[in-house]
Amino acid sequence: MAVTGARIEHVFWQTSLFGGLAPQFDAGFDAAQRVDLDATTWVEHAAGWLSGSDQMLDDLLASLPFRQRRGVRMYDQILDEPRLSAWWRVESGVPEPLPILRDIRLALAERYGEPFDSIGFNLYRDGNDSVAWHGDRHRHVVTNPVIAIVSLGAPRPLRLRPRGGGSSLSWNLGNGDLFVMGGACQHDWEHTVPKVRVTTGPRMSVTFRSV
Numbered sequence: 001m002a003v004t005g006a007r008i009e010h011v012f013w014q015t016s017l018f019g020g021l022a023p024q025f026d027a028g029f030d031a032a033q034r035v036d037l038d039a040t041t042w043v044e045h046a047a048g049w050l051s052g053s054d055q056m057l058d059d060l061l062a063s064l065p066f067r068q069r070r071g072v073r074m075y076d077q078i079l080d081e082p083r084l085s086a087w088w089r090v091e092s093g094v095p096e097p098l099p100i101l102r103d104i105r106l107a108l109a110e111r112y113g114e115p116f117d118s119i120g121f122n123l124y125r126d127g128n129d130s131v132a133w134h135g136d137r138h139r140h141v142v143t144n145p146v147i148a149i150v151s152l153g154a155p156r157p158l159r160l161r162p163r164g165g166g167s168s169l170s171w172n173l174g175n176g177d178l179f180v181m182g183g184a185c186q187h188d189w190e191h192t193v194p195k196v197r198v199t200t201g202p203r204m205s206v207t208f209r210s211v
């Protein structure tokens with residue numbers, strides 16, 4: 001994959017069966033399954049929540065100004081972050097990068113009782129891109145922040161473990177899956193998207209937060 005200026009070019013991947021349709025999400029959250037990780041932490045997973053996710057991936061790759069964040073602490077070292085990111089915030093005054101992202105944002109806001117006024121886009125170009133174990137820094141400002149993640153493209157494991165260690169749980173997220181972390185998840189648990197040896201293509205996470 002080449003990164004030219006702020007734009008991504010020449011990304012090829014195997015599309016999923018229904019991924020190339022016009023994007024549409026399940027406003028009824030019919031497939032959502034909630035799991036309590038402990039007394040104060042929950043996650044919710046809706047497999048295939050967004051159909052047409054390959055089309056959305058294409059559209060976002062073509063339009064978003066992805067950047068590599070510099071000087072991020074990972075694995076106890078200061079490194080360039082091994083993934084690319086882009087951001088959108090309500091306060092910018094510009095519309096969401098795609099009209100359907102506004103509909104998704106408002107549907108998530110209604111279901112989870114959060115304004116979700118910020119969207120972060122993370123691009124894992126191949127199996128070498130990753131994010132290390134962390135809890136969202138946002139937890140220092142907000143108690144029990146809810147983070148909703150819509151995954152586009154090739155599935156990658158997202159793992160969760162109790163802060164400080166312990167056995168981990170794993171969800172394979174891509175192709176329009178919705179995954180929501182709530183309760184004390186950012187305080188008491190950590191999550192990671194680890195490097196993998198084999199992937200069938202890029203994955204993008206579209207992450208909704210309330211800042």
Ligand SMILES: O=C(O)CCC(=O)C(=O)O
Binds near residue numbers: 158192
């Ligand atoms: O890409 C993902 O699914 C997780 C994103 C994440 O952990 C983060 O940006 O803090």
